[in-house]
Amino acid sequence: MLFAFFLRISLSSPVNSDGANNALQAWDMLHGNLLLHGWVTGDASVYTFELPLLAITESLFGLTSTTCHIASALTYLTVAACCVALARTNSRGAAAAARCGVAVAVLAGPLVTGQGVAILLQKPDHIGTSAFLLGSFLLIERAPGWRFTPPLLLVILCAGQIGDATVLYVAVPAVVLVCAYRVLAARKIRTVDAMIAITAAVSVPLAMLARQMMVRLGAFAVVPPKTAISSPGQWAHNALLTLHYIRTLFGATVVGPDTMPRVAAAALGWACLLAAAFGFAKVVWTWRAASRAEQLVCAAIVLNLAVFIVSVMATTTDQREIAAVLPCGAVLAARACVPGRIVGARRAPVALAAAALAAVLPLAAAATQPPATSPAVTLAAWLKAHRLTYGIAGYWDASAVTLESGDRVQVRAITSGKNHLVPYYWETKPGWYAASRHRATFVIADDSDGIPVADAEQSFGRPAAIYRVADCHIMVYRRNVLSRLRARGLP
Secondary structure (H helix, E strand, C coil): CHHHHHHHHHCCCCCCHHHHHHHHHHHHHHCCCCCCCCCEECCCCCCCCHHHHHHHHHHHHCCCHHHHHHHHHHHHHHHHHHHHHHHCCCCCHHHHHHHHHHHHHHHHHHHHCHHHHHHHCCCCCCHHHHHHHHHHHHHHHHCCCCCCHHHHHHHHHHHHHHHCCHHHHHHHHHHHHHHHHHHHHHCCCCCHHHHHHHHHHHHHHHHHHHHHHHHHCCCCEECCCCCCECCHHHHHHHHHHHHHHHHHHHCCCCCCCCCHHHHHHHHHHHHHHHHHHHHHHHHHHCHHHCCHHHHHHHHHHHHHHHHHHHECHHHHCCHHHHCCHHHHHHHHHHHHHCCCCCCCCCHHHHHHHHHHHHHHHHHHHHHCCCCCCCHHHHHHHHHHHCCCCEEEEEHHHHHHHHHHCCCCCEEEEEEECCCCEEECCCCECHHHHCCCCCCCCEEEECCCCCCCHHHHHHHHCCCCEEEEECCEEEEECCCCHHHHCCCCCCC
């Protein structure tokens, strides 16, 4: 049932070109290009989780935008499952069920807002990485002394680092620091915590070695993530921005006019945020008695926010970079609001009813939003009808149209350079722009959020015909416009 809610809510936000490019990469993997040879991915390749999940979904449903929504819902469901499993640890019966309800309520709260849906369910973008964080924490909490825990943890952390650098900067340091603290507190070196810390540290060079081997075998290239440190004078401003991003991530902001539904949604977001903050404070206050899972989740939140604040990401990106704070906060909120055991015949049903209501209400409210229709649907249909099968456009108009056409119409992304148009090497294949291999006969011009008509005419000349479709201009040429693109080096 939870998957059905997530899928219905995901449909209220259209798939943009970021999600479409991930779908095209998964489609390539499904058809034999397992290492994504020739691709240039973004700074988070999501190669080890979301792309395989997309490929499996596409094998069943084909290359469509609906497939992307299904994969997004499955990704969020996986994160929710890890979150619930951590939240209910060391609890039973009604207490375990109530903790599950509170965790789901925190994850569902942001979905009432369109901004929350875009962050969490629109495309693979850091939220799926939370599965690696929470999955490793769950393994450490449930089976710290199991003989297969170190190799399994090594696999999880290595796979996470290959897919997203967030695991390198958040999950690995969290495991090392918490386990090192527990070793010092126990005053014994030969402990399971020491072995786990060593395993986490070893995962870093091992993941780098695995990535280098993949590159030598012809795997995809990755645009380097923004890891530069901002000036210390910027940190206070970054911290204020981060507080705003946290509010947005939990749904504790009113987007648009102050209508009653929006105010109620923001109030729910504030309740979830305060519950997570209370859970965090409770673990910090009782740090010595806290479980491994609670310590790891708190450490992950601190590290994620600290890295974000001192880096240049706070001013150049948005709350997607700290998406893991939401499920980690959900774990802490559930464990703080619901005790491990609920004593009393009357208290158990009340706790269960309250937790179930808190979880179902935001899900039901979010599911009432109508399905979104992307302009790319109209553009793809028009281009197919006029037998225009290869062209170029601005980034947000390119792969979205390709996806909606089922790859029958292929539109490649370009961007503005210095007085000329150049290929856009982000989630793309450089071979797409080779004039010797492809013939592009149209340009999708979009003056509001793409390539302006004037820029297209300056680079490619006057078109043979121009059509107005879905608030865009489709400029048709009798020549191959790829031959007029300026060369651009790979990033």
